[in-house]
Amino acid sequence: MSQITIVGDGQMGLVLAMLLAEKGTAVRITGPFPDQVATLAKSRVSQRLPGLTLPARVEVVAEAKDAVDGADLLVNAIPTQFIRRVWEPLAAATSSAAIRASVAKGIEVSTLERPSEILAEFAPDAPLVVLSGPTIAAELARRLPATMVAASDNEDAARVVQELFGTSWMRIYTNTDPLGVELAGAAKNVIAIAAGIIDGLAAGYNAKSALLARGLSEIVRLGTAMGANVETFFGIAGVGDLATTCFSPEGRNRTCGERLGVGQTLKEVLDGMGSVVEGVETARGMLELARRHDIELPIMEAVHAILHEGLDPRDAITGLMGREQKPERIG
Amino acid sequence: MSQITIVGDGQMGLVLAMLLAEKGTAVRITGPFPDQVATLAKSRVSQRLPGLTLPARVEVVAEAKDAVDGADLLVNAIPTQFIRRVWEPLAAATSSAAIRASVAKGIEVSTLERPSEILAEFAPDAPLVVLSGPTIAAELARRLPATMVAASDNEDAARVVQELFGTSWMRIYTNTDPLGVELAGAAKNVIAIAAGIIDGLAAGYNAKSALLARGLSEIVRLGTAMGANVETFFGIAGVGDLATTCFSPEGRNRTCGERLGVGQTLKEVLDGMGSVVEGVETARGMLELARRHDIELPIMEAVHAILHEGLDPRDAITGLMGREQKPERIG
Numbered sequence: 001m002s003q004i005t006i007v008g009d010g011q012m013g014l015v016l017a018m019l020l021a022e023k024g025t026a027v028r029i030t031g032p033f034p035d036q037v038a039t040l041a042k043s044r045v046s047q048r049l050p051g052l053t054l055p056a057r058v059e060v061v062a063e064a065k066d067a068v069d070g071a072d073l074l075v076n077a078i079p080t081q082f083i084r085r086v087w088e089p090l091a092a093a094t095s096s097a098a099i100r101a102s103v104a105k106g107i108e109v110s111t112l113e114r115p116s117e118i119l120a121e122f123a124p125d126a127p128l129v130v131l132s133g134p135t136i137a138a139e140l141a142r143r144l145p146a147t148m149v150a151a152s153d154n155e156d157a158a159r160v161v162q163e164l165f166g167t168s169w170m171r172i173y174t175n176t177d178p179l180g181v182e183l184a185g186a187a188k189n190v191i192a193i194a195a196g197i198i199d200g201l202a203a204g205y206n207a208k209s210a211l212l213a214r215g216l217s218e219i220v221r222l223g224t225a226m227g228a229n230v231e232t233f234f235g236i237a238g239v240g241d242l243a244t245t246c247f248s249p250e251g252r253n254r255t256c257g258e259r260l261g262v263g264q265t266l267k268e269v270l271d272g273m274g275s276v277v278e279g280v281e282t283a284r285g286m287l288e289l290a291r292r293h294d295i296e297l298p299i300m301e302a303v304h305a306i307l308h309e310g311l312d313p314r315d316a317i318t319g320l321m322g323r324e325q326k327p328e329r330i331g
Numbered sequence: 332m333s334q335i336t337i338v339g340d341g342q343m344g345l346v347l348a349m350l351l352a353e354k355g356t357a358v359r360i361t362g363p364f365p366d367q368v369a370t371l372a373k374s375r376v377s378q379r380l381p382g383l384t385l386p387a388r389v390e391v392v393a394e395a396k397d398a399v400d401g402a403d404l405l406v407n408a409i410p411t412q413f414i415r416r417v418w419e420p421l422a423a424a425t426s427s428a429a430i431r432a433s434v435a436k437g438i439e440v441s442t443l444e445r446p447s448e449i450l451a452e453f454a455p456d457a458p459l460v461v462l463s464g465p466t467i468a469a470e471l472a473r474r475l476p477a478t479m480v481a482a483s484d485n486e487d488a489a490r491v492v493q494e495l496f497g498t499s500w501m502r503i504y505t506n507t508d509p510l511g512v513e514l515a516g517a518a519k520n521v522i523a524i525a526a527g528i529i530d531g532l533a534a535g536y537n538a539k540s541a542l543l544a545r546g547l548s549e550i551v552r553l554g555t556a557m558g559a560n561v562e563t564f565f566g567i568a569g570v571g572d573l574a575t576t577c578f579s580p581e582g583r584n585r586t587c588g589e590r591l592g593v594g595q596t597l598k599e600v601l602d603g604m605g606s607v608v609e610g611v612e613t614a615r616g617m618l619e620l621a622r623r624h625d626i627e628l629p630i631m632e633a634v635h636a637i638l639h640e641g642l643d644p645r646d647a648i649t650g651l652m653g654r655e656q657k658p659e660r661i662g
Contacts, residue, residue: 134540145652146537147545149659166656171541173659205579206477209465210502213571214478220565231661234551239570240544247578248536321476325497328480328504330562 001164005030005067007086008077009037009060010275011049011137012103016075016165018141021055023167028059030067032078032086038062048275052141065093073099073164075131076119079276080106080186083118091122099157101129101150105185106278107285112292114182127157130178131165132185132237134244136251143169149237151175151182173236180228181237184219187300188242189279190286191215192253194303195246197313199254200261207317211299212239212246217330218297222286225293253279260306261313283307298323332495336361336398338417339408340368341606342380342468343434347406349472350498352386359390361398363409363417368393379606383472396424404430404495406462407450410607411437411517414449422453430488432460432481436516437609438616443623445513458488461509462496463516463568465575467582474500480568482506482513504567511559512568515550518631519573520610521617522546523584525634526577528644530585531592538648542630543570543577548661549628553617556624584610591637592644614638629654 004020006013009031020027031037040046041060044053054060061067068074068090078086083104100123104115111118116128133148140146148165150172152158162172175181194215198208219242220233232238245251256277259269270277283304290297302320305311335351337344340362351358362368371377372391375384385391392398399405399421409417414435431454435446442449447459464479471477481492481503493503506512525546529539550573551564563569576582587608590600601608614635621628633651636642 134537134544136536139535139537142535144535144538145541145648146535147541162656168652171652171654172656174657175659204470204473204475204477205467205575205581206465206470207475209571209575209578210476210478210567212574213465213565213567213569216565216570234544234547234565234661235659236541236544238544239547240540243543243574243578244536244540247540247574250536317476321499321502323502325493325503326505328506328566330565 001073001160002026003071004028004073004075005071006075006077007064007068009040009046010077010079012135013077014046014049014052014054015137015140016077016103017058018052018055019165019167019170021057025164028061028067028071030061030064032064032082034062049137049141051138064090068094071095071098073101076100076102076104076115078104079278080104080108080115081281083115084108087119087122094123096123096125099127099129099160101131101161103131105132105189106282107186107289109281109285112285112289114179114186116178116182127154128152128178129157129161130181131161132181132241134236134240136244136248138250145169147171147173147236147240149173149175149181149235151178151237153178175232175235175237177229177232179226180223180232183223183226183228184233184238185241186282187219187222187286188245189253190283190300190303191242192245192251193257193279193307194299196254196257197261197306200258201313201317203317208246212242215299216242218299220330222290222293222295222297225295226289252277256280266307280307332404332491333357334359334402335404335406336402337406337408338395338399340371340377341408341410343466344408345377345380345383345385346468346471347408347434347496348389349383349386350496350501352388354498356495359392359398359402361392361395363395363413365393380468380472382469395421399425402426402429404432407431407433407435407446409435410609411435411439411446412612414446415439418450418453425454427454427456430458430460430491432462432492434462436463436520437613438517438620440612440616443616443620445510445517447509447513458485459483459509460488460492461512462492463512463572465567465571467575467579469581476500478502478504478567478571480504480506480512480566482509482568484509506563506566506568508560508563510557511554511563514554514557514559515564515569516572517613518550518553518617519576520584521614521631521634522573523576523582524588524610524638525630527585527588528592528637531589532644532648534648539577543573546630547573549630551661553621553624553626553628556626557620583608587611597638611638
């Protein structure tokens with residue numbers, strides 16, 4: 001790769017720029033707001049991820065069109081609901097052959113498309129790779145050990161991304177199921193809101209672990225109905241990412257849920273967070289996908305009802321625990 | 332059920348006695364050491380589980396033979412490596428038709444038998460039920476919400492146990508794969524030691540979640556080779572129990588690993604813990620099972636080497652992270 005450009009100056013964009021620069025790879029980073037990027041270019045630090053200083057080798061480019069020009073690998077680090085409006089105007093400036101790698105985790109509510117599907121609309125012939133896993137950014141900024149999968153229908157492209165992002169502290173596995181990886185990444189943010197609610201209610205690790213298992217089973221049920229590979233949900237980007245998102249105190253979706261659990265309204269929570277909480281909108285997308293595929297998702301339905309229909313979190317837990325006792329059913 | 336007897340006055344035995352008594356069920360508890368049980372009979376509290384006081388309705392019986400007499404449901408809450416020596420002398424005193432329900436999580440190293448297999452030796456015709464799930468006892472003592480599976484080849488017996496132990500705060504699912512449930516319960520204690528080591532090394536949530544996913548994949552690989560149902564490992568007693576054991580600060584196996592991670596020797600750790608750490612011996616059993624079924628278990632092998640062969644935990648992590656990057660493989 002002669003030139004890599006990361007579009008998105010949030011946590012994952014910053015971390016991946018640092019990682020590539022430290023490997024000696026030529027990397028540019030840009031973002032949707034030229035003013036913010038210009039500030040980053042000077043300061044080399046961002047309040048989005050205190051503790052990370054961008055290495056001098058990272059080229060910070062305020063105008064996204066300039067940044068993507070000539071890149072042979074493009075990384076999407078824009079949150080799901082904003083991908084379309086950021087990438088559409090860039091289409092003419094990007095090489096149609098450049099690999100697109102996406103780290104976004106969500107479902108576009110207006111279309112029910114996954115991040116890589118949105119990117120494909122603006123580059124139908126480009127190889128697409130989904131890069132996902134348990135990656136709390138503050139830990140990556142400290143080079144703590146982590147893993148991701150590089151998932152693609154195009155195995156060569158997946159191996160390119162594996163090679164490019166693998167380091168002594170970041171182990172990358174290739175995977176051939178981008179659909180499953182993206183669904184798992186989207187759904188886990190919804191389950192993590194439920195995990196946070198359990199924390200807010202101080203209901204304990206047993207309850208949260210049961211939620212993780214039953215939530216995973218909802219992901220499996222929807223994912224396999226949509227054609228994903230069940231093994232993906234057992235993997236790094238499935239249960240691995242779900243676990244870190246449910247248990248790390250730093251995750252935004254879990255934190256959002258915790259604040260709902262102690263009684264804040266959604267508006268109060270979001271006003272106080274200052275960054276996108278992917279699960280809030282993605283809950284709508286997951287329920288619509290479930291409806292289309294005729295799948296029941298009791299936990300995600302409860303999260304949706306808490307977020308968007310005013311259900312009291314306490315009543316939601318009581319409702320989930322109080323259902324008739326049944327045989328365990330996974331798929 | 333007219334009479335239920337719990338054999339084992341450790342954490343799970345105490346909690347289950349409390350749960351049954353609060354439901355109005357006639358329940359006895361006993362243990363392997365009559366002196367200790369006699370003390371419990373008077374004090375109604377145990378240093379094994381501070382915070383729990385046995386309800387007056389629980390009958391505490393010092394002599395195990397007296398306690399099991401006439402019981403039509405027997406609960407095994409004795410740690411795996413001690414089941415044989417506790418139950419063998421009781422065989423003549425127990426009804427051969429009484430359901431045996433076991434909550435032990437391990438593999439008997441000398442025979443590679445699962446807890447329910449050991450119990451079956453002394454009651455070949457009794458219905459056997461495995462009761463397992465994410466159940467940190469200190470949370471159960473506070474009646475925080477939790478789930479378990481009641482797994483048996485005998486579906487009627489599983490439903491009896493489901494009915495008996497289900498409460499407003501304990502939701503029980505039936506399951507038809509006792510082999511998978513017991514293997515998952517044994518293996519998770521070994522993986523939890525690795526999770527604790529990660530905590531001791533302060534390697535973070537990303538690393539621990541990757542470990543959880545890769546550890547689960549080892550459990551799946553061994554379990555399916557032995558004939559278990561893959562879905563069990565996605566369930567409450569699979570990934571659910573694995574998650575709570577890896578993340579709850581209260582788990583003994585995780586705590587053991589954490590102390591190894593900060594540099595204590597195994598002897599120092601075990602001397603300081605005062606209760607059985609199931610994963611330490613079970614690691615031997617898991618490796619022997621893997622050898623017999625020709626399965627590679629890199630994480631469990633590393634834990635075994637740290638526990639029993641003096642491998643430095645830091646070198647183990649470096650070894651696991653430094654292997655050649657590969658495609659993700661689950662089963």
